[in-house]
Amino acid sequence: MADVTRRRTGELLRELFAILLAHPEGLAARTALLSLEQNVTLTDYETGEYDSGGRRFEKIVRFATVDCVKAGWLVKNKGIWLVTEEGRDAYENLRDSETFYRRAVKLYQEWKATQPDSEPNTPEEPEDNSSGKAASITLEEAEEQAWDEIAQYLHQMNPYDFQSLVADLLRAMGYYVDWEAPPGKDGGLDILAWPDPLGTKPPRIKVQVKRQISAVTVEGVRSFLAVLGDEDVGLFVALGGFTRDAVETARNQERRRLTLIDIRKLHELWVTYYKNLSDEARRRMPLRPVYFLSPEG
Known part of the structure; x- marks a missing residue:
């Protein structure tokens, strides 16, 4: 230098x-x-x-x-x-x-x-x-x-394989996936899940999954909010992330509960719960940790 x-x-x-x-x-x-x-x-x-x-x-x-x-x-x-x-x-x-x-x-x-x-x-x-x-x-x-x-x-994953990856993650986190949208129009809903296998414990979890590269806009967030009931919790998973207005809209909700998950948060959750994934689920995105000596703590 x-x-x-x-x-x-x-x-x-x-x-x-x-x-x-x-x-x-x-x-x-x-x-x-x-x-x-x-x-x-x-x-x-x-x-x-x-x-x-x-x-x-x-x-x-x-x-x-x-x-x-x-x-x-x-x-x-x-x-x-x-x-x-x-x-x-x-x-x-x-x-x-x-x-x-x-x-x-x-x-x-x-x-x-x-x-x-x-x-x-x-x-x-x-x-x-x-x-x-x-x-x-x-x-x-x-x-x-x-x-x-x-x-x-x-980003190159088949859209329905990506949807299944998100469902696998929810299972690894302890939720019970009740339904995954089949190919075709889904009406703004891709996955339904519950905290218990019988679906008797609230809240019901509604999930929308977007594999698109572009960020989801505030209009996209509002459309998903429209399918959420008062007792629902919404998860919006988007690889392209969310615009600032979309994030603010989700954060400022008083009646609807909505969590936004971008590609970095999705990866973080996948790593955290990787040990709980089934072998089939791991094959959707197999990871292997590599350890380096950190020189600066």
């Missing part, structure tokens, strides 16, 4: 933050990096590759984002990067690029000093703790690749 000044790193970071702030719900890391590359003029050094492999431009930016995460300015979750309120404040108040990055590095060092077995930097040790950051980036990229494959797998 010696060929990249702090000012230049700060310039790249601030441009990245500008891109992410335009997407308050977060942006895929690879999309954000591609947009950044298109918005700046890369130097000859940045367009090259390291001897160990990997483009310098991407590594430079990813190294710098580690500081931002530990500073509390940036959140990374399953390949999605999101600027926090603290990050927005830093972007607006620290307009000088070098000052912006130096502040992130300082906050990273303060965080690092609080970690178990932390040791002070020596003159020979780079301030940015390159070895620890390199390990973090390797893990980050592996997680992104794994998540990309899982998301692609789900």
Whole structure:
């Protein structure tokens, strides 16, 4: 990283933050990096590759984002990067690029000093703790690749297989699935489930499942709310997620109870209840955990 000044790193970071702030719900890391590359003029050094492999431009930016995460300015979750309120404040108040990055590095060092077995930097040790950051980036990229494959797998799944996957998850969570919609028009309802096998205990659970890539709008949420009774609980599972207005509409319901589940929440639940799934259910989306040594806790 010696060929990249702090000012230049700060310039790249601030441009990245500008891109992410335009997407308050977060942006895929690879999309954000591609947009950044298109918005700046890369130097000859940045367009090259390291001897160990990997483009310098991407590594430079990813190294710098580690500081931002530990500073509390940036959140990374399953390949999605999101600027926090603290990050927005830093972007607006620290307009000088070098000052912006130096502040992130300082906050990273303060965080690092609080970690178990932390040791002070020596003159020979780079301030940015390159070895620890390199390990973090390797893990980050592996997680992104794994998540990309899982998301692609789900989006390509047959719609009725995906519906069955959701039903399998409900069974693993201890619910009793009473009905799954057959092929054809479903009238806005895909799955019916109960807390007990006889259907005598409330609430009745009504589920709608959408495999579409685009986010469900507020109109889609309102349509599903219309099929819910006062004693029902609604689950809306949508791989493409939900628009902000749709989320607000579901959250502000006073009479109807509705939970929205996007692809990330679905994956989280699938992992949590994986041990309870039947062998047939696991084959719908088989997962295998891979453990890495975490360098930074």
